[in-house]
Amino acid sequence: MTIDPADRVTAPRLDNQDSALFGQTPSQTVGPFFHYGLPWKGGADLVGKSDMGARPELFPEDHYVLNLSSPTGTPEGEVIEVAGRVIDGHGEIVSDAMIELWQANAAGRYASDDDTREAVPRDPHFVGFGRASTDADGVYRFRTIRPGRVPGPGNSLQAPHLALSVFGRGLIKRLATRLYFADGEGNDVDPILNAVPEARRGTLVAERKGDGSWWLDIILKGDNETVFFDL
Amino acid sequence: MSDVIPYAREDAGSPPSLFPDYGSTVARSPREPLIRVPQTLTEVTGPSGWDQLMGPALADLTTQHKSPPLGQRIIVTGRVLDEAGRPVPYTVMEIWQANAAGRYIHSKDNWDAPLDPHFTGAGRVVTDAEGRYRFITIRPGAYPWGNHKNAWRPAHIHLSLLGPAFATRLVTQLYFPDDPLIEIDPIANAVPMPYRQRMVCRFDIGVTEPNWALGYVFDVVLKGRNQTPFEEGQHDH
Numbered sequence: 001m002t003i004d005p006a007d008r009v010t011a012p013r014l015d016n017q018d019s020a021l022f023g024q025t026p027s028q029t030v031g032p033f034f035h036y037g038l039p040w041k042g043g044a045d046l047v048g049k050s051d052m053g054a055r056p057e058l059f060p061e062d063h064y065v066l067n068l069s070s071p072t073g074t075p076e077g078e079v080i081e082v083a084g085r086v087i088d089g090h091g092e093i094v095s096d097a098m099i100e101l102w103q104a105n106a107a108g109r110y111a112s113d114d115d116t117r118e119a120v121p122r123d124p125h126f127v128g129f130g131r132a133s134t135d136a137d138g139v140y141r142f143r144t145i146r147p148g149r150v151p152g153p154g155n156s157l158q159a160p161h162l163a164l165s166v167f168g169r170g171l172i173k174r175l176a177t178r179l180y181f182a183d184g185e186g187n188d189v190d191p192i193l194n195a196v197p198e199a200r201r202g203t204l205v206a207e208r209k210g211d212g213s214w215w216l217d218i219i220l221k222g223d224n225e226t227v228f229f230d231l
Numbered sequence: 232m233s234d235v236i237p238y239a240r241e242d243a244g245s246p247p248s249l250f251p252d253y254g255s256t257v258a259r260s261p262r263e264p265l266i267r268v269p270q271t272l273t274e275v276t277g278p279s280g281w282d283q284l285m286g287p288a289l290a291d292l293t294t295q296h297k298s299p300p301l302g303q304r305i306i307v308t309g310r311v312l313d314e315a316g317r318p319v320p321y322t323v324m325e326i327w328q329a330n331a332a333g334r335y336i337h338s339k340d341n342w343d344a345p346l347d348p349h350f351t352g353a354g355r356v357v358t359d360a361e362g363r364y365r366f367i368t369i370r371p372g373a374y375p376w377g378n379h380k381n382a383w384r385p386a387h388i389h390l391s392l393l394g395p396a397f398a399t400r401l402v403t404q405l406y407f408p409d410d411p412l413i414e415i416d417p418i419a420n421a422v423p424m425p426y427r428q429r430m431v432c433r434f435d436i437g438v439t440e441p442n443w444a445l446g447y448v449f450d451v452v453l454k455g456r457n458q459t460p461f462e463e464g465q466h467d468h
Contacts, residue, residue, distance in 0.1 A: 005436040014428040015408060016309075016449050021429050024242045024314060025451045026422040028404040028430070029253075030389065033337040037327025037353040038391060040285060063336045063351040065295060067286030089258035096339075102277065102397045112276035114395065129278035150272050153234060163273050163397050170255025172246045172421045174400060195268045220259045230240065230265035231274055231398050 027173040032096045034167075035059060035133060039098055042069020044132035046101075046144040047079050053132045053142075075126035077106025077145035081213040082179065082206060085138045086166065089221030093138025097168035099218070101130040101142055103161070108148030120148075140218075146181070152191040159186035159193065166218060166228075175228040179216050180205045192229075200227050237270035238398040238454045239314055244426025252417035254378050270398060275456075277396040281323035281357060289354040292326070292368040300350030302331025302369030304444040307405070307432065310362040311392065314455030318362025324451070325391040326354045326366060333372030333386070342374050367444065373412055385412035385419065394453040405449050406431045 014021065030038070036059040044053030049069045056064055086094040104110050109120040111128045128147075132140040144162075152158040159180055166175040180187055182205050187193060193201050203226045206216035219226045248260035278284060293299050311319040329335045329352060332344035336351055352371070356364045371386045387404040394401065406413050408431055413419050419427055429452075438446025 008436060013408065013433065014425055015431040015433045016429055017433040018428065021425055022316070023244055023426070023429065023452060024239075024454055025401060025403050025429055026244045026246055026426055027401060028246075028389075028418060028422075029255075030391070030402050033329075033335040033340055034327060034389065036336055036351060037389065038325060043284075058338050059336050062296075063353075065289060065351050065353050067284065070283070072283070089262070092258075094259070100400070102273070104273075110272065110276040112279055112396075114276045115272060127278055127280060127284060129284060152271050153269050158271060158273070161273070165397075165400055167402060168259065170253070170257075170259035171248070172250060172253065172256060172260075172418070173248055174402065175248070175261065176397075192268050192271070196266055200263075221262050225261055225263055227263075228261050228265050230267040231238070231270060 029169060029172050030098065030167045032169040034098065036063055036066070039131050039133040040066035040068070042067075044130050044140070044142045045069060046126065046128070046130050046142065047075060048143060050143070053130065055133045055135070073125035075105065075123050075145050079143065080146045081141065081143050082162065082216070083139055083141040083213060084206070084216040084218060086134050086140065086168070086218045087138065087220065091222065094168060094220070095134055095136050095138050097134040097138070097140070097166060099132050099134070099140040100165040100167070101132070101144065102163040103128045103144065104147040104150050106145050106148050108150045110150070149186060156189070156191050157186055159184040159190040161190075161192075164218075166220070175220070176231055177218065177226055177228050178204050181214060182207050196227050203227050235270060235272055235275045236456050238275065238396060238456050244422060244429060246421035246423075250417065250421040253421060274398045275396050277393055277399065281393065285323060285325065285355055288356050290356045290366045292350070292352060292354045292366065295351055296349040298349045300330065300347050300369050302347075302350070304367065305370050306365065306367055306438055306440065306444050306446040307388070307449055308363070308365035308438055308446070309448050309450040311358045311364065311394075311451045311453065312362055313453055317455075318358070318360075319394060319453055320358055320360045320362055322358050322392060322394055324356050324358070324364055326356070326368070326388060328352045328368065328371040328388040329374060331369050331372050333374030344372070344374065370407070378417060383412050385410045385416050390451065392451060392453065399453045401451070401453055403451070404430060407447070408432065408434055
């Protein structure tokens with residue numbers, strides 16, 4: 001006896017296809033084993049052609065199916081290195097986190113069709129998106145371009161900033177934060193920084209080190225906890 | 232004029248950051264409440280040219296090595312939509328998972344199940360103009376983990392989507408129907424019922440291919456955009 005699939009009556013199920021449940025797909029953790037699936041070689045280098053961002057030592061070489069570093073040219077602007085540790089509520093480094101970056105180019109234009117300002121030039125060599133695994137010491141590191149200022153609400157102008165997302169084991173949802181520069185023009189009037197209690201603003205501001213690189217620790221919990229946003 | 236049309240905030244199905252039954256959340260979730268800020272151009276834009284970033288599509292996870300992997304071959308297909316049911320076209324979905332025995336190709340996975348040299352478990356697809364995607368893989372196995380005594384993760388496939396904007400970023404897990412481990416899994420349980428069931432795919436005989444693969448349907452719904460600009464105080468024009 002056979003059953004024609006066309007005659008099959010689907011049992012009522014509470015699942016992804018139930019129209020009564022339609023809505024945002026809930027977030028789940030990336031877990032500890034994402035390194036062969038997400039952070040590609042060069043993902044953290046928005047300027048050059050290094051392997052920054054990946055952790056290929058964590059799985060066999062013949063199972064590397066992610067992209068290879070392939071920049072299309074040199075973007076305009078000041079090349080900067082931005083790094084920091086990810087630290088948990090016990091003060092311990094988090095060596096299995098992943099940070100994503102989204103930013104404007106040196107002129108303050110996003111490489112996105114939804115940034116429609118023709119007057120501000122796009123940079124054909126700058127995508128503005130990056131991804132960095134934290135290393136064995138819990139450090140993330142990007143090489144990128146110092147962004148220009150972009151508009152804020154009303155007629156305001158935002159200070160130069162990087163939008164960051166933090167992922168990891170134990171993070172059921174990504175945590176969204178920002179990185180500003182200690183000498184950034186307009187930090188004092190930035191609409192987002194000003195929405196943060198003054199005592200906590202410093203958790204979003206990177207300091208310049210002696211070698212010229214920028215440093216900002218991301219503290220997931222505890223004293224000096226990083227400000228995370230409800231977008 | 233720089234006011235933007237914001238994306239929706241989280242809906243009732245969103246899990247909390249702190250869910251103590253999932254032990255790793257305790258030291259890694261913020262103690263302070265999230266700070267609500269207006270969305271700006273930063274949050275409503277996102278990268279384009281995903282293939283430049285992540286490379287060409289890898290829609291068949293069963294043909295990446297010399298021989299086919301062990302396990303039950305399956306097709307997973309569906310659409311990426313926004314909350315109004317509109318398709319999200321040309322957006323990337325990254326995929327990673329354990330093998331049929333529940334083992335990840337990762338040096339820190341020390342679960343005593345065999346590795347499969349013919350299975351990596353990573354791929355990526357891009358949605359078409361109607362928001363449709365489709366990939367081929369093997370059904371992953373369940374595996375034990377150290378969260379609590381005799382803890383087992385239900386079989387799942389990790390999915391990562393950028394969507395159109397920083398605000399729409401989503402990483403989730405796809406679960407399978409009739410898996411008794413879902414209801415005792417702390418990670419799935421961080422999502423309240425009934426919304427947890429949004430993460431359970433549906434078997435569909437119409438998606439199967441005779442004598443070749445079983446088939447499952449799974450739609451991903453990203454945060455949607457309001458129709459009109461958010462009023463943000465006074466406007467000049």
